[in-house]
Amino acid sequence: MSQLPSSFDGAERDVNDMPFYEKMIFHCKQQPLVPLGTLATTVAVILAAQNVRSGNKRKAQKYFRWRVGLQGATLLALVAGSFIYGKSKQDRQSQDELLREKAKLREKLWIQELERRDQETQQRKLRAELARAKTLELEQESQKLQAGEGRGK
Template identity: 30%
Template sequence: MSVPGNINTAPPPSSFDTNTEFYEESRWQKLQRRLFEEPLIPLGCALTCWALFEATRSMRSGDKHRTNRMFRRRIYAQGFTILAMVAGSAYWETDRSKRNQFNELVSDREKKDKHEAWLRELEARQEEEDELRRVRERMIGRRVEEKMGAREQEERFKEEVGQDRGGVGAVRSALEESERRRPILEAVRVLWEGRR
């Protein structure tokens, strides 16, 4: 329920905040997709690592010819890896553009779904607020009715006791009934004449 004058502009928490798959592809899924799209690049990296490993073993054993051969193989493997990257980039360019278009369509659909889910959640919250408002209004109405009923009972009690005509608990005038009927100036004149 919003409070008048509330300046907090942050959106309320959503039930979708903890679902990371709702937002993006996981790293493992991305790695698997990339390995499937360009399998020659990891192969070239593995060949390069193997050539370096064999070169270090031959250096330790002291075989200079094998060491030179392994360093040449490392260079060939690195060249193969770079060539695979360039060729794969050229080969997969159309597929990547299609993939990007597909990803855009998927992300648009996900955004639309998320927006619709968010609207449904906001509508549910609004219904809850409306229900709470109706309950509060009913409670206030009952209290008002109870107060009106209590006031009516008090008025009836005053009538029964005679309090509305100056009965029990009423403040009465110090003047007698005959004094109330005479005007004040006449009462003053009578008092003045009585002192003489």
């Protein structure tokens, strides 16, 4: 099968093929609220732990409540982002399928064009060969006529 056009060369790399650091950045760009929520939840846990150590139970309780709220918000952001990103991924896949079908159609049309050109070339060769044969035939007839005129003189 022939090589597909170069419009497919710049395709996005697969996430599974990326190194860990690039994969982490990719996912953070896809769902920026999740890492922020995780960071905020971690800060709330650290502050709660510090207040438990220092004996300030009221502040510790307040930070633990913040942790629960932030954890819930992070989970909500994760689910919402997955839903939104999942939809866009499906859209992107359907667009990729359309592009593939378009490329197949272009390839099919190009093959048909090449076949048509090949037929035209073969027909031209056939016409040229017939013309050569006709020319050769006419030359032979003219030589016969010239030979016949040479005898008659």
